[in-house]
Amino acid sequence: MESTNLLQVYKIIEKIRSENGRHGSREQEWIEERLIDDNLQKAVAKLSIVALHILSALETKSKTGVELATELQVTRGGITRAAKKLLQFELITAKKAPNDKKKIYYALTSNGKVVAKLHDEMHQEIITEIEEKFSDKYSENELKTIIRFLHDLREFEDNFS
Template sequence: MNKVNEETITKIRHTIELLRVQHSNIHGSQEQQWIQEHLTDEKLKQEVINLSIVAFHILSALESGEQTGIEIAEKINVTRGGVTRAAKKLLQYDLILATKHSDDKKKIYYSLTDEGKKLAKVHDQMHETIKRELVDKLTAKYSMDDLKIVANFLDDLYQLEQKF
């Protein structure tokens, strides 16, 4: 590999590492910070920092109605264990409810509380804002062909990393 190619690959890896670090910031991810800034409820603001990104995605998934942990895991593409861990925290903060139906005592069904609905709504607003800004800024700078190449590259990179 020549020096220019090696430097480019190093820059790509460095940028990806920066993105990863940003999501594990001890002061909360940028998502958590954005959500805190856009909440009016002080109690919820304090709870946000203790919730994982998976927890926020569970809240958003439950906006469509009551679901089991297995259904949520499939919907947001995480493990059942990941859903269970996040759900425990959400239950602790009274953001979701866990119930069993009389016809099937094995399955636990999760649903949103009023506070959980508020947090889910702000989380959804954050994703819409990010999506809108990304589209506006990236399409202003890059052609659709450029963006397709980047999307394919990132998918290829993800597939390669799955092998390690």
């Protein structure tokens, strides 16, 4: 069974949840339980899913708000709100580009790296559980149908007014 299809299913469901205002409290609890630092535990409890994804997106290099919005498929306003929280908890830094003062680059702090790593580990554990629970239950064709259905459902939700 192809795990990329299972990953697609998970990402679609995750996107539906985040777009409908759910804050993934189980995901935050998973991360909080593994943090030793009380201040980081309190910070994670107040972060949105977008904020956690920003941390993971910044692991490889610093990025602008526009780059993050494009990569994470959220609005620039959503990135700005989440970045303000991350800055407040000192999980990221913000620096203006020397040649363009409007362009702000975000980067992880050492605490931000700790939370980002745990966030990534949590996602890996979820993917492993999905593979264990569903790979024997559904064929590749069934998973493709589920993926198509979830995309259609998301499109319906996006266009429903």
